[in-house]
Amino acid sequence: MAVTFGDNQYGKAEVRLVRVTRSGDRHELKDVSVSTALRGDFVAAHLHGDNSHVVATDTQKNTVFAFAQQFGVGAIEDFALRLGRHFVDSFEWVTGAKVTIEEYDWDRIDVDGVPHEHAFSRADAGTRTTVATIEGSDAWVVSGVSNLVVLKTTGSEFAGFPRDRYTTLPEDRDRILATAITARWRYAQADGIDWDASFADVHRTLLASFARKHSLALQQSLYSMGEQVLLARPEVAEIKMSMPNKHHFLVDLAPFDLPNDREVYYAADRPYGLIEGTITRDDAPAPGPAWQSIPGFC
Secondary structure: OOOOOOOOOOOOOOOOEEEEEEOEEEEEEEEEEEEEEEOOOHHHHHHHHOOOOOOOHHHHHHHHHHHHHHHOOOOOOHHHHHHHHHHHHHOOEEEEEEEEEEEEOEEEEEEEOOOEEEEEOOOOOOEEEEEEEEOEEEEEEEEEEEEEEEEOOOOOOOOOOOOOOOOOOOOEEEEEEEEEEEEEEEEEEOOOHHHHHHHHHHHHHHHHHHHHHHHHHHHHHHHHHHHHHHHHHOEEEEEEEEEEEEEEEEEEOOOOOOOOOOOOOEEEOOOEEEEEEEOOOOOOOOOOOOOOOOOOOO
């Protein structure tokens, strides 16, 4: 039997970085988690313990901190591309890099109607993400948002599904619809984009589409949301979404001689339906390795 060594990568995972930019009394805050992964000629390390081509993961961590000090963080897409290109350009045996970043947003604390200059509270509008992939001189960017929790108290139905001997779920013409959106979208190119403006508009479009669409199924909501993003943002080539159905069931209050006209619900934790899908432009460029090693989607 012959044994061969296949695809591999290594790096530093979840480097927690907080960058404070001080402009007099007013401070700006960037709070991110950065993971780096390098690909290339690392066969000798795996087969013989020869580390001559191993850029230490501690070095990768230090590079993250040093780049934050030297260049700032800025849009996480720019920071990821800068780091990835550095590793590929600096070591001839490193042929590819993947940099994954999560950003945790903070709001200024309001004091008597005035945003405080250097005090913040953690925002709760989902976690911004990006994955920059570098191979030689080529680059791909997949950005997104995770754990974007949304709910609407009406404007949602679920009916007309097939029934068999195991079906007990009643049809529902007016239900609560709730989910925690994980969305990732691939950009058609890796430069010339205002990343912050693009993210803000995609985020706004996802929320507005969820709110406006009278939903006959969570699947319909997912498609509508993705479609609206592609219509609004020409730089987005495709979008993938994963949306758990956070079920809310009416509580039976009849044993207590109490009515329940869609007022009191039990919010179920698990099990839950999980809806996933991809919406793509018909003229989208090939994805290349953009989605490689990004888990969690169909």
